Amino acid sequence: MELPTYFADFLKEIRPTAAQKKKMRTEHRRLRDLLAKDTDLSPIIVSTFIQGSYRRFTGNKPLSGSACDVDIIAVTTMSEQDYTPKAALERFRPFLKKNYPEQYTLQGRSWKITPDSEISLDLVPTSAPSEVVRESLQSTRASEWDFPDEDDWADTTVRNALLLEAKAAEQWKSEPLRIPDHEAEIWDDTHPLEQIRWTWQKSKSTNAHYVNVVKCVKRWRQVKRPTPKYPKSYPLEHMIGDCCPDDIGSVALGVTRAFEVMEERYRPFVNTKQVPKLGDRGVPSHDVLKRVTVADFAAFMGHVADAAKLARTALDANNVPESAKKWRELFGDEFPEAPGDDGGGGGSGGGGGYTPRSKPSEVSGGRRFA
Amino acid sequence: MPDTPDPELPQSISKARRLIESVPGASLLTDLKWFETESKWGFKCRLSIGTSSEFVPEPSDWWVLVEPQYPWGDIRFYPATSASITATFPHQKANNREKGEWRSGELCLRSPLFSLGRAAYDIDPVGDSSRLKWHFDRATEWLSDAAKGTLLRDGDAYELPIFPPVHEPFVTVANLEDESTFATWSATDARYGVVDLARVSSNKKEVLVATKFSTANDVVLSYKIGSWLTGMELENETAIWVRLDTIPVLQPHQAPLTWGELRTISPELSGYLQRAVGILRDGKEHLALIGFPISRIVGQAADRMHWQTLRLPVLAASDTFTPGFRQGSAQGAWQRDLTDGLKSSEKVNWQGAENWSKQQAIARGVFGDSLTSQSVAMIGAGALGSHVANLLARGGVDKLSIIDDDKLEYGNLCRHTLGMNLVGRSKAHVTAVQLASIRANVEADSLNDSFPEGLDAKHREQLLGTSLVIDCTGSDETLQEMSKFAWGGEKLFCSVSVGYYAKRIYVYIARGATFPFDEFQTAVAPWLTKDMEDFAHLEPERESAGCWHISFPARVDEIAVAASMAVRSLEKWAREEFAESGLHVFEQGLDGVVKVFPVPSGTT
Numbered sequence: 001m002e003l004p005t006y007f008a009d010f011l012k013e014i015r016p017t018a019a020q021k022k023k024m025r026t027e028h029r030r031l032r033d034l035l036a037k038d039t040d041l042s043p044i045i046v047s048t049f050i051q052g053s054y055r056r057f058t059g060n061k062p063l064s065g066s067a068c069d070v071d072i073i074a075v076t077t078m079s080e081q082d083y084t085p086k087a088a089l090e091r092f093r094p095f096l097k098k099n100y101p102e103q104y105t106l107q108g109r110s111w112k113i114t115p116d117s118e119i120s121l122d123l124v125p126t127s128a129p130s131e132v133v134r135e136s137l138q139s140t141r142a143s144e145w146d147f148p149d150e151d152d153w154a155d156t157t158v159r160n161a162l163l164l165e166a167k168a169a170e171q172w173k174s175e176p177l178r179i180p181d182h183e184a185e186i187w188d189d190t191h192p193l194e195q196i197r198w199t200w201q202k203s204k205s206t207n208a209h210y211v212n213v214v215k216c217v218k219r220w221r222q223v224k225r226p227t228p229k230y231p232k233s234y235p236l237e238h239m240i241g242d243c244c245p246d247d248i249g250s251v252a253l254g255v256t257r258a259f260e261v262m263e264e265r266y267r268p269f270v271n272t273k274q275v276p277k278l279g280d281r282g283v284p285s286h287d288v289l290k291r292v293t294v295a296d297f298a299a300f301m302g303h304v305a306d307a308a309k310l311a312r313t314a315l316d317a318n319n320v321p322e323s324a325k326k327w328r329e330l331f332g333d334e335f336p337e338a339p340g341d342d343g344g345g346g347g348s349g350g351g352g353g354y355t356p357r358s359k360p361s362e363v364s365g366g367r368r369f370a
Numbered sequence: 371m372p373d374t375p376d377p378e379l380p381q382s383i384s385k386a387r388r389l390i391e392s393v394p395g396a397s398l399l400t401d402l403k404w405f406e407t408e409s410k411w412g413f414k415c416r417l418s419i420g421t422s423s424e425f426v427p428e429p430s431d432w433w434v435l436v437e438p439q440y441p442w443g444d445i446r447f448y449p450a451t452s453a454s455i456t457a458t459f460p461h462q463k464a465n466n467r468e469k470g471e472w473r474s475g476e477l478c479l480r481s482p483l484f485s486l487g488r489a490a491y492d493i494d495p496v497g498d499s500s501r502l503k504w505h506f507d508r509a510t511e512w513l514s515d516a517a518k519g520t521l522l523r524d525g526d527a528y529e530l531p532i533f534p535p536v537h538e539p540f541v542t543v544a545n546l547e548d549e550s551t552f553a554t555w556s557a558t559d560a561r562y563g564v565v566d567l568a569r570v571s572s573n574k575k576e577v578l579v580a581t582k583f584s585t586a587n588d589v590v591l592s593y594k595i596g597s598w599l600t601g602m603e604l605e606n607e608t609a610i611w612v613r614l615d616t617i618p619v620l621q622p623h624q625a626p627l628t629w630g631e632l633r634t635i636s637p638e639l640s641g642y643l644q645r646a647v648g649i650l651r652d653g654k655e656h657l658a659l660i661g662f663p664i665s666r667i668v669g670q671a672a673d674r675m676h677w678q679t680l681r682l683p684v685l686a687a688s689d690t691f692t693p694g695f696r697q698g699s700a701q702g703a704w705q706r707d708l709t710d711g712l713k714s715s716e717k718v719n720w721q722g723a724e725n726w727s728k729q730q731a732i733a734r735g736v737f738g739d740s741l742t743s744q745s746v747a748m749i750g751a752g753a754l755g756s757h758v759a760n761l762l763a764r765g766g767v768d769k770l771s772i773i774d775d776d777k778l779e780y781g782n783l784c785r786h787t788l789g790m791n792l793v794g795r796s797k798a799h800v801t802a803v804q805l806a807s808i809r810a811n812v813e814a815d816s817l818n819d820s821f822p823e824g825l826d827a828k829h830r831e832q833l834l835g836t837s838l839v840i841d842c843t844g845s846d847e848t849l850q851e852m853s854k855f856a857w858g859g860e861k862l863f864c865s866v867s868v869g870y871y872a873k874r875i876y877v878y879i880a881r882g883a884t885f886p887f888d889e890f891q892t893a894v895a896p897w898l899t900k901d902m903e904d905f906a907h908l909e910p911e912r913e914s915a916g917c918w919h920i921s922f923p924a925r926v927d928e929i930a931v932a933a934s935m936a937v938r939s940l941e942k943w944a945r946e947e948f949a950e951s952g953l954h955v956f957e958q959g960l961d962g963v964v965k966v967f968p969v970p971s972g973t974t
Contacts, residue, residue, distance in 0.1 A: 005388045005398055320392045336388065339500065367493060368867035368876060368898065369922035370754040370844035 001323040002250040002315070010335045011212055011251075014219050016054075016061040016068060021147045023119050024054070024070050031072065031113070031121055034099050041095050046075040046134050051192035052122075054147055056199040058214040058237055063222060067114065071122045073192060075134075075177065080127045080187050085180030088125055108183045126177040127187055133175055176283050191282020195234075198241070198281045205246040206254060213254035214240050216331065223332045225303040228296040235288045238278055239266075252327075256315045259308035263301070270298045376404040382499065383411050383440045389503040395419060396506060399431060410435040414450060414471070419514045425457045425622050426517040432509065433472040434502075441501040442847050447479065447509050448472035458624035460521040461512065464532040466627055479508040497846055519622065524669030530617075533625040533678055533720035541576045542722030542794075543567060543609075543659060543679040544780065546593040552663070555613065555675050560590045562612045562646035565659055567605040570793065577794050578605055579726065580659065580677065609657040610646045611677065614639060617662045630714025644704045651688040651703060657721065658682050679721035683711035726780050737937070740944035742766035744838040744862065749773045749821050749852070751797040753785035753926075754866060755842030757933035760787045763805040765937065769813050770805055771832055774798040775820040785926045821848060822855050834858040838940070839885075841865040846891070853887035862943070865890065866936040869901035870908070872928035873957060874966075877939045880951030893953040897967070931958050 016024070032048050035041055052071030053059030062068055078088050092111055096104040105112045113121040128134075176189040203210045214237050221232060231239070243261035248254040269276045275297045280286040289297070307330060314326030324338035379402060390396050395418035402413045412435040422428035431450035437443030449455045451468050458465040458475055465475025480494050495501050515521045522529060563585035567578040581604075582592040618626050618636045626632040633640055639660070650656045658680050663672035686706035688698060695702030746767055748759050751774035759770060774797040778788060782797075792800040796818035805814040817829050825833065833839075834857065841848050844867045852863065863885045865878040874897060878890050908923075935956050955967040 001391060003388075003391050005391060005401075008401065009384065009388070336385070339385075339389065339392075367902075367922070368844045368846075368869065368894070369872075369924065370750055370752050370842045370867050 001317055001320060002252040003323060003327065004250055006324060006327065006336050007251045010331065011215060013334045014060045014215060020061060020068050024068055024147050027115055027119050027121060028070055028072060035074065038095050044077045046077060048072055048074045056196055057211040058199065060215050060219050067118055067120045069120050069122060074123060074125045075129060076125050077128045080178065085185060085187055086182040088127065088180045089182055092125065109179055109181050124179050126179050129177060130175055189283040194282030202241055206244065206248050209248050209251050209254045210244060212251045213244050213258055216251060216255050217258060220307060220331055228299045230292045230296050231289060231300060238288045252315055256311040259304055259311050262304050263308045266301055270301045377438065379411065380438055380440065383436055386440060386499065386502040387413055389500060390415060390506065392503060393506040393510065408435055410437050417510055417513055419510060419517060421517050423517040426455055426513065427453060430454045430513065441497050441499050445502065445505050447477040447505065449475055457622055458531065459516050460529050460623045464534045466534065477509060477512055479505055479512060522668045526668045528665055528668050530676065531619050531623050531625045535721060536717045536719040540721060541578060541657065541679065542724055543578045543580055543657065544724045544726040545580045545677045546726055547675045549673055551591055552674050554591050558590055560585045562610065562642040563590065565609050565611040567609050569603050569605055570790065583611055607654065607656055608649060609659065610650065611659040611661060612639065612642045612646055613661040617664060625720065627717055628714060629712045629716050629718055632718055647685055648700055650682065651685050653684055653687065655684055656682050677723055679723045681719040681721055685711060724780065737765040737941050738945055741941045744944065745769035745836045747771045747773065747833055747836040747839045749841050749848055750843035751801040752842065753782065753929050754868065754933060756787040756801055757930055758840060758842055758866060758936055759801060759805055761933055761937045763808045763812055771815050771836060772798045772802045773817045773821050775818060775824060785929050822851055838862045838864065849885055849887050849890060852885035855884065857884060864940055868924060868932045870905035870923060872924035872932050874901055875932040875935050875956040875958065877936050877954045879939060879943045886951065897955055928958065931963060935963060
């Protein structure tokens with residue numbers, strides 16, 4: 001059964017909490033404001049904006065004990081002629097030393113800032129984009145992101161922001177942003193807005209269920225099948241995006257079909273000891289599964305095969321307790337429990353036709369009067 | 371107006387709405403929202419029963435409203451304003467108005483009359499977490515019956531449609547029609563005339579009793595009334611009656627709301643009414659009784675007259691000039707009425723109507739000091755409560771507080787201790803007044819509100835000062851509230867109730883800081899099950915035609931016995947002859963009353 005109210009409650013359960021959202025907003029704003037006030041950096045920063053899974057509505061709350069990860073892009077005027085990738089990153093060190101002492105580490109392509117144990121900010125600078133891009137960045141207000149819930153697709157501010165970005169993304173198709181990879185010593189292409197636009201488009205063609213399908217499958221990976229380490233996060237999201245069919249009527253159906261199609265499509269690669277090459281939405285030359293080893297991919301697909309079978313059983317079950325039990329087996333305890341003996345045992349959901357009861361509902365004992 | 375934040379959604383309601391998945395054909399359209407004006411949580415759903423009819427679309431959309439204290443409190447189903455039913459059916463409130471996102475036609479799902487062979491006591495499982503599923507099941511059954519036109523089936527108690535009033539003031543006129551008066555009406559040609567109305571009470575919500583129907587020349591029918599009504603003042607505003615051959619009702623089960631609809635459905639009405647209103651042209655509003663035969667049982671021949679009250683608007687003066695008519699002619703005045711107060715678009719100002727024909731006929735020494743010195747609070751002043759209170763007061767208890775939020779109805783009197791003159795008044799208040807009239811030193815006060823929500827600071831103080839609290843509501847909800855209430859010290863608690871036919875009497879007594887609800891439920895459960903097994907096959911009692919509500923079968927003598935056993939148990943307890951808190955169960959029958967639990971020592 002599709003159990004839409006159960007999935008609604010599961011998704012509510014795995015959403016970032018109000019406190020977590022508040023923290024993400026506060027820390028992001030603080031960083032942005034500090035950068036704007038910094039006499040050294042503010043002249044070279046065009047704008048900052050949020051990217052990543054929270055921006056696409058595909059992010060879950062972290063597992064307990066882990067931090068919320070917020071990805072921030074700072075678009076700068078540093079030209080690639082004047083700055084090596086390493087130098088571009090190092091440009092931020094004095095600022096970080098002053099404002100986030102002991103709280104920053106250099107990674108391959110970003111600075112990881114951890115103001116406390118509950119949140120980490122991933123700051124990625126870009127090199128100078130063209131005049132066109134710079135102008136459209138300023139007009140999209142892409143920097144205003146408040147971590148709304150996906151329910152707010154209907155919210156006008158969110159919708160307008162998305163519409164403008166869709167236009168901007170079109171404009172930039174030929175001009176991705178460039179970020180520093182100092183370990184590889186190169187400036188690399190990235191197109192976060194295209195990823196965002198693609199997600200929004202896919203959401204429209206799946207009756208708004210797509211982002212919820214992604215969140216459910218990601219949660220399955222995080223909670224029930226955390227090994228192997230890769231593929232996860234965006235690469236996992238990308239595979240679901242390719243495999244989740246359009247025009248689905250429920251999250252349950254989307255999840256089941258996503259697993260089944262992944263199994264159909266990628267099983268031949270496992271059989272021939274390969275990893276498929278999947279081109280990134282905005283930068284087709286990038287293979288999102290580049291980091292995944294053959295062994296890890298095979299292990300991951302083993303989980304997918306099992307999940308596809310379990311999801312199918314859950315979907316095809318014709319009574320609530322059985323179906324809820326199977327979904328819970330797939331997703332874990334965050335998925336709501338089926339009711340006890342009361343309330344269970346209806347016919348198959350949807351489709352009309354009602355069967356008269358043959359005896360009164362079970363009632364404990366009789367009545368008292370006065 | 372500043373937005374107050376919504377209250378937190380209770381887990382119990384969040385969980386309960388998932389029960390919709392177990393209802394075939396049901397789906398959630400709009401998830402839970404808080405409705406501040408209703409003080410309820412509501413969600414919109416779609417029900418699909420696989421068939422449609424002229425008045426029932428398929429599928430149909432519904433708003434379900436639930437109180438925050440679910441699984442206690444109210445649950446209501448309303449048709450959505452679009453994609454749902456717009457007509458009024460039996461077992462439904464009048465569906466003629468839009469109220470925001472839904473229509474006014476709330477479904478009456480607690481009536482058992484439309485399901486399961488009509489005989490079972492299928493009870494709303496209040497307090498059970500799956501209660502919403504019971505309501506969904508009933509709603510789909512209701513809808514299916516509505517589509518098939520079987521909400522009222524042959525053999526059911528007939529239910530009149532609701533005749534909704536338009537504005538204050540609101541008057542109820544009672545009649546004393548029965549089978550023998552029906553014979554009188556069947557034998558006469560008289561169609562209209564003047565009806566005498568006697569006052570019953572002097573409070574704001576007027577209740578009047580029809581006593582005599584006359585024509586210009588004759589008395590058609592004069593009810594046999596007792597000395598009390600005989601001595602009553604007659605209402606001095608003239609009222610008329612008009613007799614029809616069939617009930618004016620529109621499909622599927624709605625009263626005509628406008629004069630246009632009424633004239634269309636009862637073409638003969640105009641002729642009679644025109645002649646009847648001649649004497650009413652005095653610039654004032656007058657009452658009219660519209661009579662028609664009904665049967666008490668659906669499918670059977672009519673056996674009783676029903677008189678439906680309406681308030682006529684001020685009619686044209688008799689010397690009205692209407693073009694085309696001679697001035698002062700009756701036809702001229704009537705023509706003016708048809709284009710004015712009685713014009714087709716004008717709403718009919720229906721009023722209340724009740725049948726009071728069923729009449730029923732309606733103890734010594736002093737109890738021990740340890741009981742009479744108690745100051746008593748009684749929650750529930752219904753049949754049982756009124757008897758217990760009367761016995762206590764008559765037996766020597768001087769201080770009593772009565773709490774009940776209900777009003778006394780005529781139908782209560784066959785088992786209650788109060789009288790006709792108090793119908794329409796607050797039960798708590800009039801019971802207290804009656805108790806005060808028993809002996810000079812009785813201090814009795816009342817709270818006409820619910821426990822504990824209705825308690826203000828003064829009443830709360832008073833309650834804290836009582837020493838014996840007696841529940842006579844028959845409701846688990848009250849006992850649950852009694853277990854949570856801060857009583858401010860140790861009290862003696864007692865709950866009295868009876869099972870079907872009052873065969874079993876449950877007296878639960880405990881001393882403590884609060885009422886031990888859990889222990890009570892555990893102790894009484896096996897007895898309720900036994901009671902259910904003994905009586906589940908019997909048919910529920912039929913009341914007079916009107917919105918059915920559960921009336922439990924038990925006679926005044928059975929109630930009195932139950933009250934007696936309760937009072938005796940209390941007396942024994944107060945003398946501390948019971949070792950510990952507990953349930954006492956008695957069974958009564960023709961051979962007397964036997965204590966069946968705890969079993970007296972020395973018996974097998």
